[in-house]
Amino acid sequence: MPELPEVETVRRALELHLGGRQVCAVGGRAVRLRRPLELDHLARQLEGLRFGSPRRRGKHLLIDMYSEEGRGERLQGEPLGALHIHLGMTGRLLLVEAQEPEPRHTHLTLVLDSGQLLRYVDARRFGMVEWLAPEEEAGDPSLSALGIEPLDPRLAQALPSAVRRRTAPIKSLLLDQHLVAGVGNIYANEALWRSEIAPHRSGSRISRQRLVVLAERLQEVLREAIAAGGTTLRDFASLDAEAGYFAIDLSVYDRQGQPCESCGSPISRSTIGGRSTFWCRACQR
DNA sequence: CCAGTATCCTGCAGGC
């Protein structure tokens, strides 16, 4: 469920609350996530290091880690590696005080020099946390194969060429991280409704002009969601990916049978590529 | 190469 805006909200929260903090200890239980959680490896790499600025690529978070030499000053030199986090469906990062009880499905806990704990909690274990050495980043298929960032100004050019020869439904193409990185089911539905494009329509059968509109509407809804997530962020001292989720009003997602905000027709629901799809049969063509 | 489906996993909603 965390899509680009939610991951970006978490990134900003991490930047605000984690910058310069040091990892004192690593705890957790070895468990199978999307990739196996390798606690010993994480502990060896992370203990004693300081957090740099977190980056986001699609739905991936990358937190550069620096040697403790940077104590007190600006972090210097090259990062020793990065903490690579994907939240999957139900992954959450929590920054809490040490006395807070441990939530169910906590897989990893970092003890920080502030005394606080950074916890990775993920009921469904579709997410992951791993150490990524600098030379591994370029070779990691989950990162290197990612498509264009949807907020990139070149999206309006890139989307038509990415989609032109593809016969799959445009909604499936939007969800393909190799084409555009960071769009999930909720914002794919919303962007298509705003563009008045039927989600089942084959990518190859949408005019360039309409794809440019789709790119613009996609950027618009993502920006609104990030802005809304940011406003909720200000009120929370702790990180919580869910803070941003439903901060904006969704026009079609999960609104089956309710009136279309544009024409009043009931919102339809169907399945595309195994995913719930919500759309207006009257507005979207 | 591409399109479509199965798989991982738990919590929750709905039916009876």
Add this chain to the structure above:
DNA sequence: TGCCTGCAGGATACTG
């Protein structure tokens, strides 16, 4: 109330 079933979807393995 409790049990069962199906659904939620991000990424990837697999099939045709």
